[in-house]
Amino acid sequence: MSTGAQVSYCVDMDKSVILGNIEKRGWVPVGPDDDWQFYWASTQTCRNLFSVDSGYRMNDFQMINHFPNHYELTRKDTMVKNIKRYRRDLEREGNPLAEKSQEGRYLYLDFIPTTFILPADYNMFVEEYRKNPNSTWIMKPCGKSQGAGIFLINKLSKLKKWSRESRTVFNPNLNKETYVISRYIDNPLLLGGKKFDLRLYVLVTSFRPMKVYFYKLGFCRFCTVKYDDSAREMDNLFVHLTNVAIQKQGVEYNTVHGGKLSIENLKLFLEMSRGKAATDKLFNEINWLIVHSLKSVAPVMVSDRHCYECYGYDIIIDNDLKPWLIEVNASPSLSSTTLADRILKYRLINDLMNIVLPPDGVPDVKWNKTPSPDQLGHFVLLLDEELAAMNDQKSKKQKQ
Structure with missing residues (x-):
């Protein structure tokens, strides 16, 4: 709906579904250094805008589409860390939400596969892997999206071989990229196979x-x-x-x-x-x-x-x-x-x-x-x- 209000907007991505909605409202395009009111920005733009160095202060008439530290949920490693911390905190408080089964699994908060962050949790992962050496695990780089860099392993030797070739897990100083390794959901619901x-x-x-x-x-x-x-x-x-x-x-x-x-x-x-x-x-x-x-x-x-x-x-x-x-x-x-x-x-x-x-x-x-x-x-x-x-x-x- 067009309100007739001359709202100034800024967009840093060429997406027709965003621009179509904005144009329908009759808004006016401006540059990022102008007095914009509505900014549809990439995560990188938001990071720059909210960084301490930028010194940027927003006015009451300005809105933007990301929280400053959205990555707490959207980076694969920080999401896992935060969910694990949340469960531990509830457990410490004696909250019934953190109740566990006899096998040690959370009854109500068991909604992420068993996951470790590499290289930091490597020894913990090996310990878990050895409990069930026939299991399959999936490796994902934390800083990539759209399936880039993902692979499956079912043998520890495959992980060690990858580690030697990429020099990631055992010498993190040579490659700062963090990975998550999760137990693969090997019984997915299938439709049409x-x-x-x-x-x-x-x-x-x-x-x-x-x-x-x-x-x-x-x-x-x-x-x-x-x-x-x-x-x-x-x-x-x-x-x-x-x-x-x-x-x-x-x-x-x-x-x-x-x-x-x-x-x-x-x-x-x-x-x-x-x-x-x-x-x-x-x-x-x-x-x-x-x-x-x-x-x-x-x-x-x-x-x-x-x-x-x-x-x-x-x-x-x-x-x-x-x-x-x-x-x-x-x-x-x-x-x-x-x-x-x-x-x-x-x-x-x-x-x-x-x-x-x-x-x-x-x-x-x-x-x-x-x-x-x-x-x-x-x-x-x-x-x-x-x-x-x-x-x-x-x-x-x-x-x-």
Whole structure:
């Protein structure tokens, strides 16, 4: 909707779904050194802007699309560190959320695969590996995206060989790159014999108090080759990695549907094949996983009121319908591989802007980012700690 307000904007990426939404609103483009009101920026631009050296101070009329230290959740190593710390802290407090089974697994907070950070946790990883030497693990460089540098291992010798060749693990001074190594989910839920993951969008408008919106139009991303967990297919990325950047290079890639299926269609399939109760339980667990991953970083996040963030959550469902958080992206891809993709992402940005901007469409940090229900579009409110606290107080008064 065009408000007629002359909002000045700045964008440092050429994405049609962003520019289309901005142009529809009749905004005016300005440079990064001008008095912009709305900035859709890359994570690098945000880092530069928020750095101590820049000395930049934002005004009440300015909004930007990343929190200063978003990487606490979106770097593979810091996400794991924060979730592990969160679980330990709850355990120390005696919080029932941190309860464990007899085997030592968390009953409610077991939503990331067993993961170690290399080179720091190398000895701990070896100890865990030796408990189950037939297991498969997946190695990922922390500073890369779109599936770059990822590989699977099922023998310690393969890791040692890689270490010698890359000179990473045992001599970290020669190569500062950090890796995470996670137990591979080797019993993924398959559709048509193929592995897939979920890409879900989550909008956070504040970390303290936490306010989180979930986007209903997520999708599944499929591998182009049928799943095969045998050793001979271990190096075949088309079997194991769902990243579109990798899959679209395959000869089997379908440019019409882009190897994607809507979450709504996945739900329908699961309700027919596994039943409604099991499907509802799965999606409740996904909501739970999102909320607690965000709570794990809330204490360390700089909750700047000029900021909001649209995270891209990557989740794998195993054959027992248990969801596993694989990673969270700070800049989920806004490129479109299909027409349906472009429509979805255009709607995502439109709905997001209707939440983060006041009803008059002019950026203002005093806006509490609580739009009327008809302005939510395809977002649903997942958590509002402020609202929850008010409701708690209300119910206490009623009991008195």
